[in-house]
Amino acid sequence: MTRAIEIGLVACESCELVMRAADPITGTCPRCGERIDRRKPNSLGRPLAFLIAAAALYVPANTLPIMVTEQFPLHRTDTILSGIAFLWSEGSWLLAALVFSASVLVPMLKLAAMGVLLFTSARRSSWRPRGRTKLYRVLETVGHWSMLDVMVVALLAAVVQLGRFASIEPGPALIPFAGVVLMTMLASASFDPRAIWDHVGPRSVHERE
Amino acid sequence: MGELAICRYCDTVHRRADVSVRATARCVRCGSPLYHGNADLSAMLAVALTATIAFVIANAFPLMTMSVNGRQTEATLWGAIVASYDQELPLVAAALTISLIVAPLIEIVLLLSVLVPLRAGARPLGFSWIMRAIHIMRPWRMVEVFLLGVVVAVVKLMGLASTVPGWGSFGVIVMTFALATLGSFDPVALWRRADEVRA
Ligand SMILES: [Zn+2]
Ligand SMILES: [Zn+2]
Secondary structure, three states: OOEHHHHOEEEOOOOOOEEEOOOOOOOEOOOOOOEOOOOOOOOOHHHHHHHHHHHHHHHHHHHOOOEEEEEOOEEEEEOHHHHHHHHHHOOOHHHHHHHHHHHHHHHHHHHHHHHHHHHHHHOOOOOOHHHHHHHHHHHHHHHHHHHHHHHHHHHHHHHOEEOOOEEEEEOOOHHHHHHHHHHHHHHHHHOOOHHHHOOOOOOOHHHHO | OOOEEEOOOOOEEEEOOOOOOOOEEEOOOOOOEEEEOOOOHHHHHHHHHHHHHHHHHHHHOOOEEEEEOOEEEEEOHHHHHHHHHHOOOHHHHHHHHHHHHHHHHHHHHHHHHHHHHHHHOOOOOOHHHHHHHHHHHHHHOOHHHHHHHHHHHHHHHHOOOEEEEOHHHHHHHHHHHHHHHHHOOOHHHHHHHHHHHHO
């Protein structure tokens, strides 16, 4: 199993053309014009910055109201958590579990997992590279699912417009909430998973699993 | 060196082999997907056309209709975006516009503008630019999340009033599956075809 970096090969990130390249790489892809790099630039510093921004936005996202419901004579202001608790108390357990996973669990796990990936890469760890790669791929795929609640609230606000008898308005938490999603997506996109393998060495993976 | 594939997760070099349709070649070292066997241009064009029709349906028809005391209100995709804009949340409206309208539309239009000429045996205008744009746009479309959002919203409203999903939801369902299929297309097959055409 040969790694591209060892034999001077590099693949274009956009069109996947494999080419020979001398260090330091300064060119663009001859086929599509994309900038060529062996590794993403500053692949620890940039994700760390996005991660810190995401963690900071996580606080207002969970404490500010995300939805204001008027259902005459009731007036409810919900945060993400109180909205989930309300669903649960109404007996919509499946829905409550779904929204809880997408809105609370996924962002929290994303912050934690990204933290683990950055920490182990910064320490040049060779601990379970296959598992960490898998974790990164999960991060990439679940990244945008946290937008679920933002979309639900926007939809509810669009359909429930019966004046003061029944109306739903989106709350200010939507902005930091969408911000958390954006920042965690940028964090995982700017991290280079090849950094996980750069310190593993040539030994067989199976010995390390 | 066209027959090589480098794993973008662990940098391991592989020799490209043909894989059957719907199959995925995986990296021997880290287990990540390397490329998909999906490379049939005509099938791709059919899926892209389906996605176009589904996009129109999703945007033109209401996603759900709610009736309370004889009064009916509807939610359309655009209505959901306007609702967040009206509440002085223009950033949220912008995020929704990009992830639900701009990104999927650009992806579909760009793919069509590549697939139609390639199918006819011509190299598309601005081919490399378009391929890079598709690559950049793809992570920002969130149609599948919106589909789940429609389901959650309908179920939530059932307790409040009688709510039925509309044709727009059908469009969102079809668009979700069509875009997922388009996303699994092997870009290298398109490049190979474009290089053949030029030659
Ligand atoms: Zn390229
Ligand atoms: Zn790999």
